[in-house]
Amino acid sequence: MSDTGARDKENGALTAAEYVLGVLDADARRAAERRIARDMVFAREVAFWEERLGGLADAVPELVAPADGWARIEAALGSAATTEEPHGMWQSLAFWRGLATATSALAVACLAALIYVGAISQPGAPLLARLDAEGGKPSFVAAINTNGGNLTIVPAALLGAEQKSMELWLIPPGDKPHSLGLIDPNRPVTIKVPKDLLREVSNEAVLAVSLEPLGGSPTGQPTGPVIANGKLASL
Amino acid sequence: MDAEAKRRQLSAALNRVAGGDRPALCLVYEMTSAKLFGVCLRILNDRSEAEDVLQDVYLTVWRKAASFDDARASPITWLVAIARNRSIDRLRSAGVVRFSQPIEAADAVADPAPSAAQTLEDAQESKRLKSCLDEIEARQSAAIRSAFMDGLTYEVLAEREGVPLGTMKSWIRRGLAKLRECLER
Structure with a gap:
């Protein structure tokens, strides 16, 4: 009896290792997955090997993922994504700001995703713009x-300008800049665009930030x- | 940012994904897609299939992030396990015996990425694994490494090495037993 028990345990440990290693065929893999769901000891064995053997992946070279990789994932998520409350969006931003300083280029793609999630909770297609400093940052x-x-x-980056105000401008094609108001370099700001200016908002318009007196x-x-x-560009 | 800070950030992002935070998923993608794409392509050896599976991997992460437990698993290991499982399942379902190329050939298929995820791995854990692999018989550890990298069945591994199936099974099984002994020491 105890002998059988010991053998079962042995087999379980071996099967868990084989599952993680990836040497099982399709049927044996499905059986292992069913066992993970109902057998905690087996599930722990699988976790043990995943954690220990995981280091072998160090030797696999990193490769640039396809350019449309994230876009495809977003498209697949589609309406399945939760529509975030504005509150959730600000919380997200707080989490997120810490990282923008370290890797701002990486952060931009995610910022766009973040704003987009906020924007689609309202009807109408959003227009997005990435405002770059000189040098493309x-x-x-x-x-x-x-x-x-x-x-x-x-x-999307830390900008110090305590002695100045930052003013946001909308520049329609062939027109002069129209002020949209002051913005804060340290936190997100939402501005209500006046109705007469909203007509000028298009794919061709440019957003710009200038340094102004306080x-x-x-x-x-x-x-x-x-x-x-x-x-500005549509998504 | 040091390795520990990066790991914490990735864990935090995964926890946010569990709460339905799409930008956090974007962040996980930005931090890990190069590593996971490398893992998928190594197993599948086919760029377009690897791209499909990569998408599937992050959709799985989106659904299953709640089951990630940062007290029990490191985030990158958890992600690599999903990427490997999805890739191996795709490989098996294709029903073709695919002889994976040596590393050099896989490299030629795509551009190498700057190593963003490298520092995510637990250096101490990897070092321990490597020293244990060095302790066991060379052909056993070689078989284990190549099984992990390429996700091949015993049958294909045996064929590729030109040894009987029973021999390959015994190399890997004995190797795993010794490896476990060493890792638990």
């Missing part, structure tokens, strides 16, 4: 919901240097 990501007129702009441009036009700009 992303500084802000913005999304406008053309239906409701809400514009959310999120800093309180904003005294002239109604940008007076300081433009520190970041980018063209």
Whole structure:
């Protein structure tokens, strides 16, 4: 009796290792998976080997994933994704800001995803813009919901400008800049775009951020240097 | 960012994914897709299949993130296990005996990525595994390594090495038993 028990235990341990190693055929793999679900000792064995053998993956070279990889995943998630409450979005941002400083390029793609999730909770297709500083370093990501007129702009890098105000401008093609108001370099800001300006919001328009005296441009036009700009585009 | 901070960040992101946070999934993807794509392509040896499976891997992560327990598993190991399982299942379902190429050939199929995930791995754990693999018989450890990398069945491994099936089974099984002994020491 105890002998059989010991042999079962042995077999279980061996099968778990073989499952993790990947040498079992399809039928044996399904059987192992069913056993993981009902046999805790076996499941622990599998976890043991996954953790220990996992290090062998070090030797596998990393490869650039397909360019449309994330887009395909987003498309597949589609409506299955939860529509986040605005509250959840801000929480997300707080988590997320810590990392933007370390790897801002990586962060931009995710920021776009973040704003997008916030934006699709309202009707109307959002337009997105990545505002790059000189040299192509992303500084802000913005999304406008053309239906409701809400514009959310999120800093993607740490920008210090305590003695200045940052002012956001909408520049329609062939037109002069229109102020959208002041933004905060340290946190996301949502701006309600005035109705008459909303008509100018299109794929061709550009968003720009300029440095202005505290309180904003005294002239109604940008007076300081433009520190970041980018063209609006639909998703 | 040091390795420990990266691991914590990846764990935190996985915990957020469990709560339905899509941007957190994006972050997990950005941090790990190069590693997991490498793992998938190594097993499948076919770029378009590896791309399909990679997508499937992150959809699985989206659904199963709640079962990730950072007290019990390291995040990268948990992700690699999903990537390997999905790839091996695809390989088996294709029903073809595919002879995986040596590492050099797999490299030629795609661009190498800067090693973003490397620091995610537990260096101490890997070191221990390597020293234990060095302790066991060379052909046993070689068989274990190659089984893990390529996700091949005993039959295919035996054929590839030109040894009887029973011999391959016994190399790997004995190797695993000794490896376990060493790892638990």
